Amino acid sequence: MVKILDRKLLRDLLRTKGLLIAVIMIVAVGTGSFVGMLSTYDNLLIARTSYYSRCRMADFWIDLKKAPISEIKNLETLKGISELRERISFPVIVDLENSNKPINGLALSMPAGPCSVINNIVMKSGSYFTNDIRDEVIVSDKFALARNIQPGSFINLILNGTKKKLYVAGTAISSEHIYLAPPGGIVDNPLGYGVFYLKREYMEDVFGFHGACNNIVGILTPKARYNSEQVLDNINKSLKDYGVYAATPLKLQFSNLTLSAEMGGLQTMATMFPAMFLSVAALVLNVLMTRITEQQRTIVGTLKALGINNMTIFNHFIKYGLFVGVTGGISGCILGHWIAAWMTVMYKTFFEFPNLLNELYPNTMLIAILISIVFSVIGTLRGVRRIIRLNPAEAMREPTPTSCENILLERWTRLWTNLDFRWQIILRSLFRNKSRTLIGIVAAAIGSSMVVLAFGFVNSMDEMIEFQFSKVMLSDYNLSLKDDLNYGAFIESKKLPGISHAEPIFNVPCTFINKNYHKKGMISGLISGAKLTIPRRANGDSVPIPPVGLLMTKRMAQHLDISEGQTVSFVPVRGERKTYEAKVVSIIDSMIGLSVYADFHYLNYLLGETSAVSDIQLKSNQTPEQKISFFKQLKTIPNIQSIDEIKVQKKIVTKQFTGAMQGTAFMMIMFAAVIFFGSILNGTLISIAERHREIATFRVLGYQAMEVGTIFLRENIVVNMIGTIAGLPLGYWLLVGMMSQFCNDAYSMPSVVYPSTWLWTIILAMLFVLGAHWIVQKDISKMDWSQALSMKE
Amino acid sequence: MTNSKSAIKPEIKLVDLTKTYQMGEVKVQVLRDIDLEIYKGELSVILGPSGSGKSTLLNMIGGIDRPTSGKVLFDENDIATYSDSKLTEYRRSNVGFVFQFYNLVPTLTARENVQVSTEICDNPMDPDEALQHVGLGDRMDHFPAQMSGGQQQRVAIARALAKNPRLMLCDEPTGALDTETSVIVLNLLTKLNKELNTTLVLITHAPPIARMAHRIISIDSGKVETTQINKKRIKAEEIVW
Known part of the structure; x- marks a missing residue:
């Protein structure tokens, strides 16, 4: 059988x-x-x-000002720590002969001989350090590839304000830099940022770190991994005299x-x-x-x-x-x-x-x-x-x-009788096949929600980029200084070629404390009426810097469980490490990082400084020649730690985020098309099969195939447009859900759908309906309707 | 073949049978107090106008529908009380159906349509032999759409007879056929009744066809009007249409 x-x-x-x-x-x-x-x-x-x-x-990273190695050894006795490794880590500037611009980088110490250390490197080309040459460097592979740096060549690094020529022993990668972004950045930029592994002894000499370190990485015992915060708290306490900038567990380490x-x-x-x-x-x-x-x-x-x-x-x-x-x-x-x-x-x-x-x-x-x-x-x-x-x-x-009762609309006689008979057929068919109509609507809603989601991804990325680079960060260059300098450095920077406007920033890394909550972060002191960094709310409204008190990003306020008007304590990493208090005047929004802002002079005053400057923001109006000369001069300033060109940053972020999203969005729209086509074709072809006799009758009466097809087309338009419109909010909710996956301390993706997206979704849905109808119409046109009339009912 | 009540046992016996359908809020009584006996080896014709309840009656005999009350006795057992699976077993082993519109599976060939039947019973006829019996030895691999109405009905008959059923129930088997083809089909049915001694129940609204039967049961408005023994049976060719 x-x-x-x-x-x-x-x-x-x-x-x-x-x-x-x-x-x-x-x-x-x-x-x-x-x-x-x-x-x-x-x-x-x-x-x-x-x-x-x-x-x-490593399971955690500790960044500190400077601590003796002997002190680190004592940490190993702390409960929950399995192994520690101390390192020397400093920002560097790379001076490449084939590049006008100074390039930012990170120098990290490595043992002179290969051994299985925490956060070890994997050699990609060349060799590990040799015993023969002292001034050797191993370059991160992506940077070396992007900049065409070969093992056996030489590169110039500005280390501690001094230009050093180093022999490239090899190129390498490391698991702590699977995704490598410069400090404060959110995307990788192989051309503009690299890691440079140097022998520990060499870094000790150059940075004056004999017997000392400023970075600790460690592995926790398996049990302690479930409660890394407790161990990090204990380390923080043990190292409080050495200025801990940040204690980062693996789950918050940027790459991870x-x-x-x-x-x-x-x-x-x-x-x-x-x-x-x-x-x-x-x-x-x-x-x-x-x-x-x-x-x-x-x-x-x-x-x-x-x-x-x-x-x-x-x-x-x-x-x-x-x-x-x-x-x-x-x-x-x-x-x-x-x-x-x-x-x-x-x-x-x-x-x-x-x-x-x-x-x-x-x-x-x-x-x-x-x-x-x-x-x-x-x-x-x-x-x-x-x-x-x-x-x-x-x-x-x-x-x-099936039910031959009047449908609800027929009760409005005036409306019903004024309807074209085609519409009467369509409406009756829709209401009498309720479950099929509903399924068509649900399918269209899911399809359109997918289109909204696809466009929403791109819109949200655009919005984030737009908010950060066109509303908050308005400078052309950002110079990070090696030590906090006084106002004089800022005045000097105004004289750099083609600079039209400059603003100082005083960044103070600190630990914020409120009740039992504490969080490491940074206060940025901006001058009153700053034009190059403008704190804003999510709706784009600018928030002026209060003369006294702080502006805090929503996410940081949530971490600290604090709201507007309340007072927060903070302990700066630098100086005497006293506890200060300041009122949170307003809560603001930021898409990147956990910014906290204060008035430049207020912050200086609070910390007992006069006019300390840690960063300088520049607005330029440069000719190409001025730009070349600008970068040339920057390379010679010893106190500059890093140089960021904001336009380049924006370009990279746009290319990477939007570029990747566009591919995904295209795929999702194609998938949505499959849903629309599948659902429409099934529903309509079944409907045609059922209404064979009806179609045949129309044809006998002299209706063209196209005229008959229009009835089905209208039916599909009604069902799919209702579904598409219902799918618009559904798509937005899905976007909010998806974007919450991409919100963390490093960046917060907004959930934004531009008005054009709603329109495009409807247009695309309409195109899918017309595309599917083209196939349906072919089916109607080739139908043997004369046979349908002689069929057994 | 006999037409004497005393000489043969009834193959199936209906006792006080009624069938009521609920059509929305209206109850329609299709069969009322039917008492009827169908005798083994006979060709019985149930004659009645459209809507008289003859198809419903045939469905009760064939176990494809259940009465509202009354009994359908087959081998002394009331099949009306059977469970679904036992009723299926009854149809599988004992009944062959021939329908007005043939009810062939359009996606199966003639042979395969017969196999649908032969594969589920214990002692079936060879499908090819069944098709040869109905004169379609050369059409075995044709699909229903490639055959005429008469040929399709003959496949349906082959499908029914291939089971070697005790009861063959034909619901207006010539209803969709022209006269010439109807004669072929009716001849075939009488031949099977005679040669294989299969009890055959045929329903029709055409009185001339009834004249071929051993027994004519007239039914109207859900009631058996008369049951006649036909002493002057005619051949299919003799029917005046």
């Missing part, structure tokens, strides 16, 4: 292939996104785990944080996308199966009359769902593997791993196929159950006609 019914199944599948392909595509995209995103997640996880283990990645946020986002999308697609697939299958079983009502009745039991018939129809599930699942696995390959290649450009490969994950694929089967079978169940419940005699009778 099974064999014969399977043969019937095979032919039925072939007969309905167009409709099945549409559903299978939706299932495949759902399964594909599941496999693709989870595989990419697993690729990253495997690469990260092996890389962290290979480099002996960025990678984890990305992986978290992938996990969320790996749940959200398949759930959306497979739900639509189940709904569409439900429509399809209800139709198929209804169409085969007589056959079912006959089979039952012949003595075939319900289970055999049930199994026969359930195999439709199984077929869709298995084919969709398998195609999805192939698509997913391709998506994972594409995404892994994309991640390779951001994240630097020694070995990031796209692997096959049979377990993930098996789960994906099972999920797609479950959804498909669920979608099939309703239609099959309905037909199975009928007794054979009932099944062989024509179904009782």
Whole structure:
């Protein structure tokens, strides 16, 4: 029996292939996104785990002013610490012969001979330090590649204000810099920022750090990893005399944080996308199966009359769902593997791993196929159950006609009678096939929410960039000074070539304390009426710097559980480390970092300084010649720690964030198209099959195929536009959910949808409807309607 | 073949059978107090106008519908009390159906349509042999859409007879056929009744067809009006349409 019914199944599948392909595509995209995103997640996880283990990645980082090594040794006795490594770490400026601009970098000490230290490096080219040369450097690989620096060549680094010529022994990568961004930046920039590993003895000499360090990395005992904050608190207390700038656990370390946020986002999308697609697939299958079983009502009745039991018939129809599930699942696995390959290649450009490969994950694929089967079978169940419940005699009778009662709109006689008869047909069809109409609306809503989400990603990125670079940071250059200098340095900077305006900043790293909450951060002292850094609220309104008190970003205020008008305590890392108090005058918004602002003079006064300056912001109006001369002069100023060109930063952020998002957005829009096409084609082609006689009658009366098609087109426009509009808020909520994955102390992604996005979503939905209708119209045009008229009703 | 009540046992016996359908708020009584016996090896024709309840009656006999009250006795057992699966078993082992609109599976060939039937019973006829019986030995691999109405009905008959059923129930088997084809189909049915001794129940609204039967049961408005033994049986060719 099974064999014969399977043969019937095979032919039925072939007969309905167009409709099945549409559903299978939706299932495949759902399964594909599941496999693709989870595989990419697993690729990253495997690469990260092996890389962290290979480099002996630290569990925490401590940045401090200067501490004797002997003191560090004592820390090892603290509970929860398994191993420590002290380092010397300083910002440096790279003076490359082929670059006018000074380039920022980070110098890190390494042992003279290779050994398995915490946060070790993996050599990519050349060799580790030799014993023969003292002034050697190992350059971070991405920077070396971007700047074409080869092992065996020489580079100039400005170390502690002095230009040093160093021999490049090799290039290397390290797990603590999988994602490397300059301090204060949020994107990597291989051309503009590099890490330079130097022999410890050499750095001791250059920076005057004999027997001392300013950076500690450590590994915690397995038990302490669950409570790293407690251990870091204890370290902070032990090192309080040495000026701890920051104590960062692994989860907040920038590279790890960025990678984890990305992986978290992938996990969320790996749940959200398949759930959306497979739900639509189940709904569409439900429509399809209800139709198929209804169409085969007589056959079912006959089979039952012949003595075939319900289970055999049930199994026969359930195999439709199984077929869709298995084919969709398998195609999805192939698509997913391709998506994972594409995404892994994309991640390779951001994240630097020694070995990031796209692997096959049979377990993930098996789960994906099972999920797609479950959804498909669920979608099939309703239609099959309905037909199975009928007794054979009932099944062989024509179904009782669907409700012929008046629809609600007909009660408004004036409105109803004024409607064109086509609209009357359309509205009756929509109201009488309520579940099908509803499924069409839900599918369109999910499709349009995906389009909103896709555009919303790009809009939010644009907004973040716009807010930060066009509203908050308005300078052209930002110079970080090595030590806090007095106002004179600032006056001098105004004289640099082509500079039209300059403003000083006094940055004070400190620990904020409120009740039991404390958080490391920094207060930036801005001059009153500052034009180059403007604190703002999320709506764009500028917030003036109060003469007394602080402006605090919302996220920092949340960390400290403080609100406007309350007083916060803070202990600066520098100076006497006394506890100061200041009122939080206003809460502001910032997309990058946890900024806290105060008046420049107020902050100086509070800390007992006169006019200390740590950074200078410059606005320029430079000719190309002036620019060259400007950079040339900067290279010669010993007190400059780093130089940032804001325009370049903006360009890099835009390129990296928006560029990556555009690819993803395009893919999502394509996926949304699959939902629209799948749902519309299924719904309409089924509707056409059911209304064969109606179409034939119109044709006999002299209606053109196009005129008949218009009725179906209007029906689809109504359903899909209602769905699309319902999907707009849904898309926004999804965006808010997604973006919360990308909010951390380093950056906060806003959830913004521009008005043009709503419009574009509607336009795209309309285009999808028209595209699908083109296929529907072809079907109507080639229909043999004369035969339809002679068919048994 | 006999037409004497005393000589043969009834194959199926309906006792005080009623069937009521609920159509929205209205109750429609389709069959009322039917008492009827169908005899083994006979060709019985249930004759009645459209809407008289004859198809419903056939459905009760065939176990594809249940009465509202009354009994349907087959081998002394009341099939009306059977569970769904037992009723399926009854149809599977004992009943062959032929429908007015053939009810073939359009995606299966003639042979495969017959196999649908033969694969589920214990002692079936070879599907090819069944098709040869109905004169379609050369059409076995044709799909229903490639055959005429008469040929399709003959496949349906082959499908029913291939089970070697004790009861063959035909619901207006010529209702959708032209005269010439109807004669072929009716001849085939009488031949099967005669040669295979299959109990055959045929329902029709056409009185001339009834003249072929051993027994004519007239039904109207859900009630059996008369049951006649037909002493002057005619052949299909003799029917005046």
